[in-house]
Amino acid sequence: MAQQEIEVVAGSARSAMRSRGTVVVSGLASDAHTWNLVYLQLVIEELGYHVVNLGPCVPDDMLVDECRRIDPVLVALGSVNGHGCTDGLRVVARLRDCAELAATPMVIGGKLTVSDEDPGRHAQELLGAGFDAVFPDQVSGTAEFAAFVASLPTAPRGALCVGRTE
Ligand code: B12
Numbered sequence: 001m002a003q004q005e006i007e008v009v010a011g012s013a014r015s016a017m018r019s020r021g022t023v024v025v026s027g028l029a030s031d032a033h034t035w036n037l038v039y040l041q042l043v044i045e046e047l048g049y050h051v052v053n054l055g056p057c058v059p060d061d062m063l064v065d066e067c068r069r070i071d072p073v074l075v076a077l078g079s080v081n082g083h084g085c086t087d088g089l090r091v092v093a094r095l096r097d098c099a100e101l102a103a104t105p106m107v108i109g110g111k112l113t114v115s116d117e118d119p120g121r122h123a124q125e126l127l128g129a130g131f132d133a134v135f136p137d138q139v140s141g142t143a144e145f146a147a148f149v150a151s152l153p154t155a156p157r158g159a160l161c162v163g164r165t166e
Helices: 003-018 035-046 060-070 084-096 119-129 142-150
Strands: 022-027 050-053 074-079 106-110 133-136
Touching: 022 035, 022 060, 035 050, 035 074, 035 142, 060 084, 074 084, 084 106, 084 119, 106 142, 119 133, 133 142
Parallel strands: 022 050, 022 074, 074 106, 106 133
Antiparallel strands: none
């Protein structure tokens, strides 16, 4: 491994060790919007967590594989194109099917549908499918999300590594 790569890996491991745990931030398979994910990453980092940001248009298989590998203290999914409800219902079922992710806190937020009609009904559907909290733009903002993140238990020291070796 080149010296530069070793320094990057060591730096990332140090930041994970100092943090309250690792959070996976991700866009959904259909969604090309990126800046909401950058915004989420910055908010979560300010709250003391290490963030692995998978970026936009993440296929379901990749999201599941990365969450299993990383073993995060929180999975935060962002939607902007309005298909968050459809994509979210599908992928949360896949995530919850993995025994090691059955109890992992998972949230989704943003513009979850293509119309403003009845965000509460869609939120209930997403909660019923396996999310722990839903933050639709119409009825919630950064303060509610930050309060939820602050309420998470701190990861035990041994669980702070970025990758799970299987
Ligand atoms: C830039 C942009 C694009 C770029 C994205 C480039 C990129 N690399 O990101 C491009 C050109 C690719 C694009 C494409 C499309 N876009 Co566009 N886009 C925008 C635009 C102008 C800005 C979005 C942005 O970056 N905002 C800045 C970030 C920081 O804010 P944000 O995205 O609003 O996210 C906030 C919240 O949603 C929330 N949030 C988001 N995720 C989460 C997650 C959690 C857990 C929480 C708590 C909060 C949260 O917090 C964020 C900060 O406040 C908006 C219009 C606008 N002015 O907002 C339209 C907009 C988002 N786009 C829209 C649409 C419809 C599309 C297209 C379908 C257009 C088309 N017909 O092709 C495609 C979809 C492509 C796809 N496959 O996803 C609509 C969405 C409508 C809806 N959801 O109801 C918007 C609102 C425009 C509009 N008024 O119609 N878009």
